[in-house]
Amino acid sequence: MKKLINDSRYVVEEMLEGYVKAHPNYIKQLPENARSLITAKETREGKVGVLIGGGSGHEPGFIGYVGDGMADGVAVGNIFASPSPDPILEVTKAIDKGAGVVYLYGNYAGDVMNFGMAAEMADLEDDIQVGMALATDDVASAPKEEKEKRRGIAGEFFIYKAAGAAADFGYSLEDVVRVADKANDNTRSMGVGLSPCSLPQTGEPSFEIGEDEMEIGLGHHGEPGIEKGPLQSADIVAERLVNDILADIEINRGDKVAVLVNGLGSTPRMELYIVYRKIEQILSELGIEIYRSYVGDYITSLEMGGASVTLMKLDEELIRAVDHPVDCPMFVQK
Numbered sequence: 001m002k003k004l005i006n007d008s009r010y011v012v013e014e015m016l017e018g019y020v021k022a023h024p025n026y027i028k029q030l031p032e033n034a035r036s037l038i039t040a041k042e043t044r045e046g047k048v049g050v051l052i053g054g055g056s057g058h059e060p061g062f063i064g065y066v067g068d069g070m071a072d073g074v075a076v077g078n079i080f081a082s083p084s085p086d087p088i089l090e091v092t093k094a095i096d097k098g099a100g101v102v103y104l105y106g107n108y109a110g111d112v113m114n115f116g117m118a119a120e121m122a123d124l125e126d127d128i129q130v131g132m133a134l135a136t137d138d139v140a141s142a143p144k145e146e147k148e149k150r151r152g153i154a155g156e157f158f159i160y161k162a163a164g165a166a167a168d169f170g171y172s173l174e175d176v177v178r179v180a181d182k183a184n185d186n187t188r189s190m191g192v193g194l195s196p197c198s199l200p201q202t203g204e205p206s207f208e209i210g211e212d213e214m215e216i217g218l219g220h221h222g223e224p225g226i227e228k229g230p231l232q233s234a235d236i237v238a239e240r241l242v243n244d245i246l247a248d249i250e251i252n253r254g255d256k257v258a259v260l261v262n263g264l265g266s267t268p269r270m271e272l273y274i275v276y277r278k279i280e281q282i283l284s285e286l287g288i289e290i291y292r293s294y295v296g297d298y299i300t301s302l303e304m305g306g307a308s309v310t311l312m313k314l315d316e317e318l319i320r321a322v323d324h325p326v327d328c329p330m331f332v333q334k
Contacts, residue, residue, distance in 0.1 A: 047099060065164075102132065159187070191219075259290050262294075
């Protein structure tokens with residue numbers, strides 16, 4: 001698999017260098033650690049800091065969501081790997097404005113360990129209060145009764161959106177965490193994989209799948225899904241993904257939802273909009289109102305083929321958060 005890179009050992013560093021040079025009005029690297037990036041704009045005293053992070057290779061997640069209305073900083077790991085505690089701690093110290101910092105990350109063992117270690121260090125070394133909210137939106141990764149074991153996938157975007165808005169509204173650290181947890185509790189995702197990606201270091205496919213196959217529930221790192229079978233039409237796939245989500249969360253006639261159809265890296269928008277078309281038909285027939293929709297590459301997996309569908313059930317508080325303006329290098333909402 002071909003890559004437009006220089007040395008595979010330095011792809012993350014060179015990506016971050018290029019990213020900061022491309023968006024100097026939005027973001028800057030901390031001199032203490034090149035994997036620590038924060039907003040280039042001054043944030044007000046007393047505002048809760050919002051820190052996101054995870055492995056590289058998911059762009060625009062996670063670096064693309066630092067900016068007004070979303071995150072104040074991001075800690076960056078190797079490809080598909082958690083950032084170490086050091087860059088997390090450096091970002092924490094840089095964005096703390098006296099009201100504490102909330103960590104938002106996916107439910108993966110490395111992230112849980114490293115963000116937890118950084119939170120302990122922030123408390124012991126710098127007396128910074130840290131709150132944490134995990135994303136567990138992937139319906140396929142564990143049964144409903146074991147939701148706490150589920151992975152975070154594209155639904156993390158909605159959690160960033162909700163928590164970033166809450167922090168902007170002047171909420172306390174406890175309330176920012178509460179809103180982030182509420183967003184997660186009301187968010188479900190299901191994905192389908194069509195083709196693998198390859199890591200720059202190996203050049204090998206991340207998983208194996210036949211030319212005429214698809215895999216329902218495939219993870220963003222190539223984790224096994226729940227069902228592999230013949231490639232189906234967009235309508236059939238959309239119906240399967242939406243039905244699995246609706247079987248997992250109570251969304252009734254008259255309820256409002258935000259919808260995200262997320263590309264995994266190489267799926268054309270043409271195909272994503274064909275999927276969205278069917279989702280809108282399904283929800284309309286059920287009397288469920290799509291309040292806001294997002295279609296495109298939001299949290300990818302290098303050049304993986306496929307897509308995920310995310311629904312977030314909305315109440316008045318989450319509607320206010322979803323509506324809040326955002327100005328980030330890779331995502332703008334007016």
